Structure formats: structure tokens, C-alpha cells
Amino acid sequence: MSDPLAEAFDARRDRLRAVAHRVLGSHADAEDVVQEAWLRLSRQDAATIDNLDGWLTTVVGRISLDVLRARKARPEAPYDEVVVEVDEAPAPEEDVALADSVGLALLVVLESLGPHERLAFVLHDLFAVPFEEIGRILGKSTAATKMLASRARRKIRTPSEPAGRSQREVVQAFLTAARDGDFEGLLRVLDPEVRLTVDTPDGVVVVLGATKVAAGARFGAAAGGRTVLVSGLPGVVAWRPDGTPLSVVAFTVADGRIVGIAAVADPVKLASMDLPDPPETVGAPG
Secondary structure (H helix, E strand, O other): OOOHHHHHHHHHHHHHHHHHHHHHOOHHHHHHHHHHHHHHHHOOOHHHOOOHHHHHHHHHHHHHHHHHHHOOOOOOOOHHHOOEEEOOOOOHHHHOOOOOOOOHHHHHHHOOOOHHHHHHHHHHHHOOOOHHHHHHHHOOOHHHHHHHHHHHHHHHOOOOOOOOOOHHHHHHHHHHHHHHOOHHHHHHHEEEEEEEEEEEOOEEEEEEOHHHHHHOOOOHHHHOOEEEEEOOEEEEEEEOOOOOEEEEEEEEEEOOEEEEEEEEOOHHHHHOOOOOOOOOOOOOOO
16 A cells, blocks of 8 residues: 655655755765655654645755754765866856856855855755745744845855956965965955865864964965866865875855865875876975
């Protein structure tokens, strides 16, 4: 005998998986979230659910939010989904707004957002969930939820900048200033609310704010590294003298300033990434 509740859930499984994946950036985590949502639904009295779509979206959203919060203790980036390639061609994406289909680049950019910003943006902008429902998931007012989504949108969107500097120029200005110890130069290219995430062997370090990021900037090795695209974002790869990777850094630029920096310096995670070959001669990090 068929189970109507199971059939109703299966009919919505693909959408729920897509929601969880966009929020978390990991297929494995998304599968776990959807499975947990089914377990909770199976224990629920279906007669008490007026809107199954809304109920499931709320549950998936809350579970995903718990996973994002847990990553602060044990962060795990989806490195198997990050594509690093040599940056040798012009970047037409610099003149294009956020694409309708969300690709790997957006997954990388989402890593620069806080959990609440990330959930608000994904649920509203990508899946048209009303702000009222998102607010209930986050425990915030509708107005506050709109502000979260707006802030995330500003960080994620890359507007056309025909009269300004390109993303590459902004990143290069940052690297040059970091190499030269030019504090004022760093502040000129950093957004006041920039978020720096560094994945090290000892865990993930997060630094917020232009002043703190500029004060702790140590990107000399990256400044002498190889220009790459990290899932479509401007970035650099630096190597040690023996040819092993030292770090991969991706930059998110909006409105002519850097709003997010994601660096991986954990040798184990670097080894799992498909990186381009180092130059024939690799100098000592500068």
C-alpha cells in the first residue's frame, strides 16, 4: 500500500535538495539535510500541516542554518566543487550581473556571507520564499530579514564598472599594497565590512572589517603567485620553493572594492584541489 505522505515528500525532494545545496554548497550536506527533513515529517501529524511546501522549506531552512552555525566549530568548504584555472583571458563576467543559474562561482561567494545573510539571500532571491517565512526561520522581523538579503545581494552582485577599475585591477592593487606594507592603500580597496576567511591546519580564522583585515594582511607570497580564476572569481595561487602549494586566495569584488577574501592554507585541503602546475621556477615566498 502506497504512503501518500512519502509520495508527497518525494515529489518535493529535488527542490528541497536544491535549496539545501544552494545554502550549504555541499551535495553531501544537502542530502543529509533532506533526509533529516523527511525524518521530522514522518514523525509529524500530517493533519496539522496546512501548507506542506512551506512547512518543508522552513524545516530545511532551519536545519541548514544549524549546519552553517556548526561550521564555525568545524568548517568544511566544498573543495571538490571549486575550480581553479589559470587566468589568461579577458573577463566578460565583469560586465554581467548575477546569472540566473547559480554556478560554482556563487557557491564560493556565498562562503563570504554570514549564516543569516546566506539563508535570507538563497531562500528569497533564488527560491522566492517570502520574507515573512524567512523571518520566522531566522527568528527576525520581516524588515530585518529584508536588510539581510539586501546586504548579501550587495556583496554578491558584481555590477558593470565601465568607468571604474576592473576586478583584476582592484585585486592587484590590494596585493601590491599588501606586499609593500601600504596600509592606506589597503584601506582604499577594501570594503569597510570586508570578510576575510583563512582556512589553516589549525582551523578557520575569520577577520571582519577593513581595518582589521588591512592590519593583519600578509599576502606577500600571493602577490608573487600565479593569477588564477577560482570558480570564476579573481584569485592567486602561491607555491613553496619545493613546488608544493602554499595557498589559494579568492577575492570577491563589488562596486570597486573587495568585499570578501577566502584563503585556503591547509596543506591537506590544498592537496585535494585540482590546481594548475607551478611555474618552472618557483621562488621563495616574498
